[in-house]
Amino acid sequence: MTSFPHSPEFDLPYQSAPHCLIPAPPALPDAPLSLNRWGFADTQFLIDSDGNVQLTGARYALCGQVIDRLLPWSQSQLGLPIVPGDAHPFAWPLSPPASRLDAAALAALQQLLGDDGVSTEPLVRQRHGHGHSQEDIWAVNYEGFARIPDAVAWPRGENDARTLLLLAQQHGLALIPYGGGTNVTAACRCPTDEARPIISVDTSRMNRVRWIDPINRIACIEAGATGAQIHDVLARHGYTLGHEPDSYELSTLGGWIATHASGMKKNRYGNIEDIVIDCRVLTPSGELLRRNVADRESIGFDHRRLVLGSEGRFGIITQALVKVHALPAVQMHESILFPDFATGVRFFHDLQQSGQLPASIRLMDNRQFMLGQCLKPTPAGVAAVKSALQKWYLRRVRGFDLDRIAACTVLFEGAATEVKAQRRTVTRLMQRHGGLYGGAGNGKQGYSLTFGIAYLRDFLLTQWIIAESFETTVPWSGVLTLCAGVRERVEREHRALGLPGKPFLSQRLTQAYHGSACLYFYLGFHYKGVAAPSAMYTRLEHAAREAVLQYGGTLSHHHGIGKIRQGFLPQIASARSRELNHAIKDLLDPDNLLVCGNQ
C-alpha cells in the first residue's frame, strides 16, 4: 500500500476553460429512503378500505388516485384469484447478522470519517447489502441475508476514499462501493464466503457538482451525486445532463459508469459512454487519472473505456467529466397507437433508419399498454363517455382489436425546428404503418409510469405476485422471433416447474440502435402455494435468459452482469477474453479488496 502514491499533477483533470465554479451545495433535503422497498419512504402502494389500490404521498401524478382496475386485471392475467384481504405482508425487519468489524478497525474508520461518517446500525448495513432484484427484495422482507456489510462508511471526497483503501488493507477489510443501491444484478451482495469484514463505501456525501464550463458544455461532478441532484443543480444554471435511466431519482453518476447505464433520452443525449468524457478512479494499486482529455482522442490505452461497465470491481470512482446541454426549448409528450406490437416494431425500425428519432420513444406491447390503463382510475362522467367513444372509434372505425393494441410513448425534446422535423417524420411513418396519435396526456403518463413501476413490483409481492424485469439487445431482424421464443420457453418452464396459473410476460422496445433494439421484459407469476418462490423465479428467469441468447440477444443491454448473470459469460466471450478480465482485476486489486460486481 506504500505503492499507492497520489499524483497531484493530475488533480486538475481539465484545463483551459473559463469554469463557472458551483459553490458546495447545501446538503440536499432528500426525503428519507425506504430501508426495505424501492424508493422514498413516503411512497408506497397500499390497499385502501374499499379494496382498491392507492399510491401514498404526493410525489408522483399517480399518488392519491383510486386504482380500481389493477388487481382484477392482474387476476385475469395470472389466472388465479387475487384477494385484497389475503396478503403476504413483509416480515421486515428480520434481524440482520451482527457486525464482524473489530473495535480497532471501527475506531480507525471513525477517526477518518467522524462518528456520523460510519454506521454499524443493522438495518442500515442490511440496506447496503443489496440492490433491487427480486431476490434482493425477497431476502430483505421474507428471508433475511446470511451476510451483509459489517459497517457503512461515507467518504466525503477523494482524500477520504484514498485513506479508506489504505485502512482496508491495514485492517484486512473488504469493500463494496455503493451508489444509489438500485442495481438489479446482485452487484452489491456480500459474498457469503468472505471471511474479512465488509465495508460498504457509500458515496452519497461525494455529491457535488464542482463546476460547469459553459463554453465547452462540460461539468465536473462527484461520483455520488444522484440523477435528481445533478438535474436540480444543472437546471438552476440552465443546463441538463439528459441522462435518465428509470432509476435516475436514486442512482448515481458513479453507479451509471460502473453499470454502463442507458437513459431514456439516449437518442438525444447518448448513453453513459457517450456522456462521460473522463473519470477518476482510485484502485487499491494506484490511481487511474488523466489530463488533457477531450471528447475524442486516439491515445492508445484509455482507462475510461475499461472502467465503464467495471461494476465497482477495480476501485472507487470519485468524479467524472460529463457533457451538459442547454435546457431544451421544447419538450413535447405524445403517444401513438398501433394495431399490434409487430406493426409497432416495423414502424420503429423505419423511424430508426430515418435518423429522426425523438429524444425518447418506447413501444409497449398490449400487456404493458393495458397495465398502464389499469393504473388510471376508471373513467367516470364525461371522461367515461369520451373513453367509450374512443374505444368505439378504435374498434369500429380503425378496426383495432383492443386485446392486441400496442402503444408508443414519445418525448420530443430540443429546438423547435428539430422537434417539428422529428414530429413530421414520426407522423409520416406512423401513418404508413396504420398507427394513430393517442395524445400527449397518455404519452406523459406512459413516460412517467416508469418511475412508479418499481414501487408496484414491491407491492405486488405482498399480493402473492413475484415479478422482475430483464432486458437484452437484439438485431432488428430477431426482435419478434426472440419475443416469441422467450414466451414459448417461459410458458414451458412455468409448466415444468409446476407453478400455478399462467406466467405474466410482457415486453417493450425501449431503445433503437443502427442494427439492433433493446427489449425490456416484465416476467412474473402468482406464487401462492409455491415452495421457495424466489428460487423458482430465478430458475424461470434463467430459462428466459437461455432463450434470449438462443435467439441472438445480448446478455444485457444496460442492467449489467453482476453476480446474477456471470454464469452466462462463457457463452458470449472466449476463454481468453474472460481470463483477461480477471487478470485486469488482479492487477488493479491484487488483494481483492473490492468484492462487488461480477467475480
Place this chain on the structure above:
Amino acid sequence: MTSFPHSPEFDLPYQSAPHCLIPAPPALPDAPLSLNRWGFADTQFLIDSDGNVQLTGARYALCGQVIDRLLPWSQSQLGLPIVPGDAHPFAWPLSPPASRLDAAALAALQQLLGDDGVSTEPLVRQRHGHGHSQEDIWAVNYEGFARIPDAVAWPRGENDARTLLLLAQQHGLALIPYGGGTNVTAACRCPTDEARPIISVDTSRMNRVRWIDPINRIACIEAGATGAQIHDVLARHGYTLGHEPDSYELSTLGGWIATHASGMKKNRYGNIEDIVIDCRVLTPSGELLRRNVADRESIGFDHRRLVLGSEGRFGIITQALVKVHALPAVQMHESILFPDFATGVRFFHDLQQSGQLPASIRLMDNRQFMLGQCLKPTPAGVAAVKSALQKWYLRRVRGFDLDRIAACTVLFEGAATEVKAQRRTVTRLMQRHGGLYGGAGNGKQGYSLTFGIAYLRDFLLTQWIIAESFETTVPWSGVLTLCAGVRERVEREHRALGLPGKPFLSQRLTQAYHGSACLYFYLGFHYKGVAAPSAMYTRLEHAAREAVLQYGGTLSHHHGIGKIRQGFLPQIASARSRELNHAIKDLLDPDNLLVCGNQ
C-alpha cells in the same frame, strides 16, 4: 503455445439475420503501390520542362494540370528561394539490411503460406518497416534503416494467422501486423534492439467482405480490406461504410481499429469506435472472440474497447462487424468563405451546437486556403476575368482581406430533407458570422485535396522542404489560444534551432465535437544547408507538441501514439494507468511477439 486453443463455438460471431453472402471477390486489380513514396506508383508530383509542377497519372482531378503558382508561393511562405533545377533527389533505393531469417523458419513460413505468401525481397521488406511520417520517408529515401523486417508474410485468413503466431513462438520470431502501411506514428518501425528475426504480417490477402446483412445493416469484413476495396464491394450492393480517413484508399479496417481512426464524414457515420460492433483478435495467448453482440450492451468487460487503439500490440485483428448504410440519396459539395479563421471557428462552434452538422465540414486557415488556390492552374481567359471579379467583390464589397480569408469545405450527404435542413442551418449561421458561399466546385476541390496532399509532401522533400502534419483535440474555448501558442512556440524553436527562413505552420479545424474540436496542423521548413534535417524536424515537432499539451490539447485526436509520441504519455496518464497498459500487453503477449505500436 499449447495454451492457444481455438474456440470454434465462436466462429459464427453474429446470428439470427438473413445474410447476403458476398462471393469471394476476385483479387482486386489494384494498381501497384510505390515502394518509397506515398500511394500509387503511377502518381507523383514532378517538375515539367517549364519549371511548373504537375501530378502524373489520371487518378485525381489534379492530374495533368499545370500548377504554376505552387513553388513561387511556397518560396514566399518559407522566405527562401526554391529553384526548380536545384532539387534534392531521392537516393532510393538504398540497400536495405539483409534478412536475418534462418532457412528453417523461412521454410516453415513457405510451407504454411506457399512460396508467394512469403517474401524476403529487400525493398518489399523495407516498405513493410515504416509508415509515412517524415522520419519514415526521409529514412527510405535518404538515409536507410538500421533495421527492417526480415520477411513479409501474407496470411490468407484466420487459420494462417493462428499458425503464424505458433510459428513465431516455435522459431523465435517477432511480428508486426501490417495493414496499409499508412501510419504516421512509427508504429511499424522495427525496434533496432530486437534480436529475433521480425516478420511483417501483411493482412492484404485477408480482404474479403464476407457478408452483408441488409436488414440490420451490418457487414462482416476481413481486417485487411482497404477503404477503397470496402467502398467498391459495398457500393455494388447499394451500401456504404461512410468511413473516410484521408488515407482511406490505402488504409485497412484492421489498421483503423488499431489506430482508433477518424473519418472525414464522422458527423454522419461516426468514428471507427462508432462503426465497429465487434472484432476478432488472435493474441499470442489466445483468442479474443465474442458472440451475441449488438450495437450496445452492458456486459462488464468487452475486449472491443481494449482493442480499439491498441496499435497492433495485442494480436492480429482478423475481422470485424461493422455498421453499413444505404448509399445516400444526395451528396452535395459546398464551400464557405469567412473574413478570417477566428470568425470561422465561431461559426463552426455555433454549427456544432445546432446539431445540424453536415457529413463533413472543415475550416482551413488562410495558408491552407492559399495552398488550395495554388494547386489550381492560374486562371486564363474568361476564368481570369471571373476570378478577378470575385476578388474585387470580396475585397471591395465584402471588405475581406485576401491575406486573412479562411474557407470551409462542406459535404452534405443524406436524405434530401436532411440535407435541406442542414443547408438551411449552415446558411443562417454563415450569414450571422459574415461568411459567404464559395461554390460547390471549390468545396469539391477542397474535399478531394486531402487525397493528393500526401503526394505533395513527398515531392516537396525533393525541393528542400520538409513537412509533416500533427493533430490534437482541444476544447472549443482553447482553439484560438492553442493555435497562437503553437505558432509562437514553433517560431521560437525554429529560431533556437538556427533553421533558415521562416517555418510554415498552417491549421485546419477538421472535426467538431460537443466540447472540443480537432485541429490539424501542417508544419514545415526549408532545409537546404541544414545538418540532419529530419532530426531537426523531430525536435521542432516535439516543441509544437509540448505547446499543444500546454494549451490544453490532447496528445492525439486520430493519428495515435506509436513510437513517436509515447514519451509524452507520463504527462497525460497517471503511472498506474500506464502500468496497466503494459501489464495488459504482458498478459496477452507474454513473450512480446508483437513489437509494434507504442512500447
